[in-house]
Amino acid sequence: MDNKKDIKDIIVLxxxxxxxxxxxxxxKALRGINLTIKQGEYVAIxxxxxxxxxxxxxxxxxxxxxxxxxxxxxxIDITKEKKEKLSYIRNKKIGFxxxxxxxxxxxxxxxxxxxxxxxxxxxxxxxxxxxxELLKKVGLGARMNHMPNEVSGGQRxxxxxxxxxxxxxxxxxxxxxxxxxxxxxxxxxxxxxTELNNExxxxxxxxxxxxxxxxxxxxxxxxxxxxxxxxxxxxx
Amino acid sequence: xxxxxNLKLALSAIRINKMRSFLTMxxxxxxxxxxxxxxxxxxxxxxxxxxxxxxxxxxxxxxYIRSENGYYSNNESFxxxxxEKIENTxxxxxxxxxxxxxxxxxxxANGRNSSSVSAVGIQDGYEKVTPTVKLIKGRxxxxxxxxxxxxxxxxxxxxxxxxxxxxxxxxxxxxxxxDNYNGKETKEMNVVGVYRSEQSAIMKLLMGTATKEAxxxxxxxxxxxxxxxxxxxxxxxxxxxxxxxxxIVNYIARIKNVKPENVIYYSAEEESGTIDSIMxxxxxxxxxxxxxxxxxxxxxxxxxxxxxxxxxTREIGIRKALGARTKDILMQFLIESAxxxxxxxxxxxxxxxxxxxxxxxxxxxxxxxxxxxxxxxVIFSAFVGIFFGMYPAGKAAxxxxxxxxxxx
Numbered sequence: 001m002d003n004k005k006d007i008k009d010i011i012v013l014x015x016x017x018x019x020x021x022x023x024x025x026x027x028k029a030l031r032g033i034n035l036t037i038k039q040g041e042y043v044a045i046x047x048x049x050x051x052x053x054x055x056x057x058x059x060x061x062x063x064x065x066x067x068x069x070x071x072x073x074x075x076i077d078i079t080k081e082k083k084e085k086l087s088y089i090r091n092k093k094i095g096f097x098x099x100x101x102x103x104x105x106x107x108x109x110x111x112x113x114x115x116x117x118x119x120x121x122x123x124x125x126x127x128x129x130x131x132x133e134l135l136k137k138v139g140l141g142a143r144m145n146h147m148p149n150e151v152s153g154g155q156r157x158x159x160x161x162x163x164x165x166x167x168x169x170x171x172x173x174x175x176x177x178x179x180x181x182x183x184x185x186x187x188x189x190x191x192x193x194t195e196l197n198n199e200x201x202x203x204x205x206x207x208x209x210x211x212x213x214x215x216x217x218x219x220x221x222x223x224x225x226x227x228x229x230x231x232x233x234x235x236x
Numbered sequence: 237x238x239x240x241x242n243l244k245l246a247l248s249a250i251r252i253n254k255m256r257s258f259l260t261m262x263x264x265x266x267x268x269x270x271x272x273x274x275x276x277x278x279x280x281x282x283x284x285x286x287x288x289x290x291x292x293x294x295x296x297x298x299x300y301i302r303s304e305n306g307y308y309s310n311n312e313s314f315x316x317x318x319x320e321k322i323e324n325t326x327x328x329x330x331x332x333x334x335x336x337x338x339x340x341x342x343x344x345a346n347g348r349n350s351s352s353v354s355a356v357g358i359q360d361g362y363e364k365v366t367p368t369v370k371l372i373k374g375r376x377x378x379x380x381x382x383x384x385x386x387x388x389x390x391x392x393x394x395x396x397x398x399x400x401x402x403x404x405x406x407x408x409x410x411x412x413x414x415d416n417y418n419g420k421e422t423k424e425m426n427v428v429g430v431y432r433s434e435q436s437a438i439m440k441l442l443m444g445t446a447t448k449e450a451x452x453x454x455x456x457x458x459x460x461x462x463x464x465x466x467x468x469x470x471x472x473x474x475x476x477x478x479x480x481x482x483x484i485v486n487y488i489a490r491i492k493n494v495k496p497e498n499v500i501y502y503s504a505e506e507e508s509g510t511i512d513s514i515m516x517x518x519x520x521x522x523x524x525x526x527x528x529x530x531x532x533x534x535x536x537x538x539x540x541x542x543x544x545x546x547x548x549t550r551e552i553g554i555r556k557a558l559g560a561r562t563k564d565i566l567m568q569f570l571i572e573s574a575x576x577x578x579x580x581x582x583x584x585x586x587x588x589x590x591x592x593x594x595x596x597x598x599x600x601x602x603x604x605x606x607x608x609x610x611x612x613x614v615i616f617s618a619f620v621g622i623f624f625g626m627y628p629a630g631k632a633a634x635x636x637x638x639x640x641x642x643x644x
Contacts, residue, residue: 063557063638084561091559102554102641106252118241119559163558 009072010170010202011037011060016069018055018225029055030066031225037204039170042197044213044233045206047222054175056222057206061094061173062086074170091119095164099176101156103148109135109159110144116166134162138192154185161192165201172196172203178212190215242568246575249544260540261580263533264620268584268613269591270526272605276592278519279604282512289508290367295331295471297503299484301494311494313463318491322467325487329480332470333359338457343413344391344450349399353392355412357454363431365470374406374429381428381453387412390429390451405430425452477505530617533580534624541573541628552632553640562633569629570622577621581614 018030030052037043047053058064059071062078065086071078074093081089090096095116103112113131122130135144138158140151148156157177164172174193178186190205194215197203205216213219214233221229250257301312314336323334339356360378363369372393381388389412396405405427413422433449458464471480481501489496545552552565560568589605596603 058638061557084563087556087559087561090557096557098641102550102557104551104554115555116558118238119555119561119564121238167559 007038007040008075009036010039010041010074011035011204012070012072013059014070014072016059016066016071018052018059018064019067029225030059033069033225033227035220035227035230037202039202040197040200041202041204042194042215042217043202043204044216044219045204045222046208046210046213046219048208050224051222052225053206053208053222055225057173057175060204061096062090087119091116092167093169093171095161095166095169095172097157097160097164097172097174097177099179101148101153101160101180103156103159103163105148108145108147109140109151109162112148112159113163113166116163120167122167130166131162134165135159137165138162152185153181154188157181157185157189158192161189161196165196170202172201174203174205176207177205178207178209186212238564238567239571242571243575245568246572249572250576250579256540257576260537260576261533261583263529263536264577264580264617265533265584265587267526267530267533268581268617269588270529271523272585272588272609272613273592274523274526275519275609276588276603276605277595278515278523279606279609280592280596280601282515282519283604284601285511285515286508289504295365295473295475295505296468297471297481297501297505298466298468299488299499299501300466301488301492302498302500304498310463311492313465314467314492315463316458316460319464319467321491322469322484322488326469326480326484329471329475330469331472332361332365333454334467334469335359335454336458336464336466337468338454338464339449340457341415342450343415344389344395344399345411345413346399346405346408349401351395351398351448353395353448353450355389355414355450355452355457357457358451359454362451368434370432370434372430372432374427376429376431377451377453382455384453384455387423387425387456388428388453389425390431391427392448392450393430393432395448395450396427396430471503477503530620534577534620537573537577537621538624538628540576541569541625542631544572545569545628545632548632549635549640549643552635553637553643556635556637557641565635566629566633569632570625573625573629574618574621577625578614578618581617584617585610585613 013033013035016030016033016035017028020027020029033052033056045053045056055064059066062073066079069079073089076089078086078089096102103109104115110128110131113134114127117127117130132141132144135141138161140155140158140162143151143155143159148159151159157180161172172193177193178189181189190212193203193205197217203216205212207213217233219229219231219233220227221231303309303312316336319334319336323330326334336357339354341352342355343350343352345351358377359382360376363371363376371390374390376390377388380386389410391405399405399410400408406429408427409424410427411422412425413420429451431451469484471477481503485496485499485501488494488499492499555565555568589610592603592605
């Protein structure tokens with residue numbers, strides 16, 4: 001039974017503002033964002049370019065810090081943390097999936113998946129074992145020693161997803177994960193995210209495509225640096 | 237553990253782009269191999285020189301009396317009597333008799349076969365202080381030959397072969413013609429021994445084809461009325477050089493009635509020491525000049541690292557996004573730089589060692605390559621890599637992940 005009180009708030013944004021000061025110009029990318037995401041949710045963040053969704057993603061991913069406001073990630077007050085600590089938080093709490101895959105070139109799939117674990121100082125044998133399991137999980141058990149340029153786009157993204165899962169983070173943060181994929185691969189990837197969400201992961205997908213957003217359970221729309229709607233996805 | 241990962245990463249980065257890595261290392265390879273070659277050649281030469289002095293007898297020394305007014309008379313020379321006095325006084329400090337080292341150019345002939353040699357006057361025990369003289373047949377000149385009726389001679393191996401061919405020389409008589417200022421004088425002498433001169437290849441190279449020697453009794457070449465410019469002595473190992481020098485100088489000053497400052501003492505040991513310092517000074521100087529190429533090599537590494545860092549901006553962004561701290565990126569690139577440098581150092585060392593060893597084999601010298609020099613060179617090249625890699629690694633570490641990820 002769903003007991004909402006027991007499911008914790010994994011992401012809490014309170015009055016987040018982000019302003020870029022480029023000398024002559026002052027760009028207000030985020031103008032007062034309030035957003036709460038609970039553990040296990042499947043959320044799409046939508047908006048056109050310039051809507052602030054990319055900035056939102058960078059702040060959610062601890063790659064950038066807000067100009068003002070509070071961000072609580074799994075209970076940690078991010079705004080109080082030093083930059084170096086943020087690396088640690090990213091490593092443990094967030095699994096990134098990028099539009100252009102961002103795999104390390106000329107490095108095998110398994111070594112790519114091991115990378116977050118290397119920075120988490122996980123031992124060699126344990127790393128190897130987990131990387132193998134994760135690649136098998138995303139269906140690439142046979143491609144462990146392949147280089148990124150030796151596999152298709154869809155497969156590359158799956159390697160990236162396996163990598164995102166390496167340290168078993170509570171949150172998967174995907175930035176236009178299907179942007180560089182064909183329709184068939186896109187569906188495969190989104191189904192993989194759905195599967196991960198069913199297993200308990202909090203999945204946040206940033207996208208501008210409605211088709212992709214339809215896979216999720218909640219759509220938060222951005223426009224001009226503000227949230228204009230926050231709706232549940234109704235599946236027919 | 238992260239260091240191990242970075243080491244593996246650095247090695248694979250080198251492997252991925254072999255040509256570029258090699259060209260980057262070239263400066264270091266040339267620098268290290270020059271320095272090691274030069275220093276090793278220097279060390280080898282010093283060791284060869286030291287061996288030569290050992291061969292001559294490191295205790296060898298001589299004195300002469302310097303004339304105050306520049307004219308040399310009998311005051312400044314020694315009689316056999318003086319020499320005997322010196323020998324008796326310092327017997328316990330010497331390995332061999334005090335000698336005048338007299339020699340004379342002679343022709344030795346066996347029938348129609350003749351050869352020119354330098355007849356050197358020796359006493360018993362000479363072969364003990366001269367390791368290059370190895371008796372191979374018969375005996376050396378000894379006590380019984382001094383002041384004797386018998387005229388005995390010891391020939392060198394090649395001379396014996398020249399005038400006797402395959403025949404046995406021991407016991408045979410040969411005609412020995414002395415070329416004195418009086419004119420020529422021929423004596424009949426008995427061959428009592430044959431020796432071999434064991435000079436190293438490098439000494440043969442340096443000395444050229446010196447006149448061969450033969451040994452006769454010293455008494456044959458000296459006379460009680462004669463005046464000799466320098467007595468030579470072979471100081472034994474247990475005697476302190478400085479003390480000996482002072483004692484003998486003062487003694488000679490006393491018996492010859494001259495000022496001690498005018499008794500000039502010259503020792504092989506001091507000379508060997510001087511030559512050694514000069515050679516090591518030379519090696520060091522040339523080595524330092526060669527080391528300049530290491531600086532050039534380091535700059536080359538810095539250049540390539542800067543290019544590499546820019547090329548891998550995206551990669552740096554990815555790593556930071558995945559949890560790499562500034563320190564991790566710094567380490568990654570510093571270690572890469574150090575490894576390139578160190579590998580270059582190792583290759584340079586192997587190259588230098590090969591060149592020096594091959595050269596040594598050709599010249600017939602055993603080369604000296606000190607392990608400290610090798611280890612020092614490799615460590616030094618790693619440090620050059622770290623030093624010149626700091627700036628590029630710093631640039632890499634400071635990159636902002638968001639911008640780095642956007643880099644095309």
